Amino acid sequence: MIENDVFKALGDPTRRAIFEKLAGGAMNGSALRDGMAISQPAMSQHMSVLRAARLVREERQGRFVVYEVDPEGLALILGWLQKYRSYWPGRVEALRNMLKDMDQ
Amino acid sequence: MIENDVFKALGDPTRRAIFEKLAGGAMNGSALRDGMAISQPAMSQHMSVLRAARLVREERQGRFVVYEVDPEGLALILGWLQKYRSYWPGRVEALRNMLKDMDQ
DNA sequence: CCAACACATAAGCGGATACTTATGTGATTC
DNA sequence: GAATCACATAAGTATCCGCTTATGTGTTGG
Numbered sequence: 001m002i003e004n005d006v007f008k009a010l011g012d013p014t015r016r017a018i019f020e021k022l023a024g025g026a027m028n029g030s031a032l033r034d035g036m037a038i039s040q041p042a043m044s045q046h047m048s049v050l051r052a053a054r055l056v057r058e059e060r061q062g063r064f065v066v067y068e069v070d071p072e073g074l075a076l077i078l079g080w081l082q083k084y085r086s087y088w089p090g091r092v093e094a095l096r097n098m099l100k101d102m103d104q
Numbered sequence: 105m106i107e108n109d110v111f112k113a114l115g116d117p118t119r120r121a122i123f124e125k126l127a128g129g130a131m132n133g134s135a136l137r138d139g140m141a142i143s144q145p146a147m148s149q150h151m152s153v154l155r156a157a158r159l160v161r162e163e164r165q166g167r168f169v170v171y172e173v174d175p176e177g178l179a180l181i182l183g184w185l186q187k188y189r190s191y192w193p194g195r196v197e198a199l200r201n202m203l204k205d206m207d208q
Numbered sequence: 209c210c211a212a213c214a215c216a217t218a219a220g221c222g223g224a225t226a227c228t229t230a231t232g233t234g235a236t237t238c
Numbered sequence: 239g240a241a242t243c244a245c246a247t248a249a250g251t252a253t254c255c256g257c258t259t260a261t262g263t264g265t266t267g268g
Contacts, residue, residue, distance in 0.1 A: 004117055011112035012226080013105060023188050029245060042227060044246055063235040063244050071191040078192070080114075081181060084127050088182065089175040116256080133215065146257060148216055167214050167265040 006076045009053035015046050026068035110180045113157035119150050123159055130172035
């Protein structure tokens, strides 16, 4: 149940911070790590969780592994949210219209 | 950090099932419970988590507590997703397919 | 009143989770 | 080819989570 993995992955503030940083541009683990008070194994484990949730994908480049946002995970959340579209509040009306545009 | 609460709340399949059932219409705890193999205290605890995440709100009616979807929680997720909307477009196709699946 | 009902809270338990230190694997550079 | 670097994996630990049973709180109706 990958839907579960996405929500669980994002249910941790450290992983959301990592994801947000990655959304600014692809980078390797060391680059991700600096500025963050997190050990190398911890980062590696978080990346593994994010990858399983399809929020992040990776590509090996020499001795580096470059991580980048995988849109698939976001699409999973969007798909889940679609089921409850009728409850979306007026404040996100613009967002709803945007999805409508994308839908056709 | 309420954003954390939303993702954590949805990172449990039982709670997503409860939420989905509630999305079909407001109801009390006992009504929620039947058809689900879940004890009364467990349900009460789940409702507490969902309420804290602003995914559900409640209203006491006599000796019943009627629960209903609180759009605020969904808005929080949408708000979070919006930060990464530049990653959405490539996935419209997947979203459409997901919608198609859900339609049947 | 009090019995029945709807729900919340307390306490305890097993498994999951996020971290740590130590070590392994693979690639690069000198 | 040895040292170094980037990352993964192993193993241990403390905390968190979701469940259970038992009990408490508040409401309704006989």
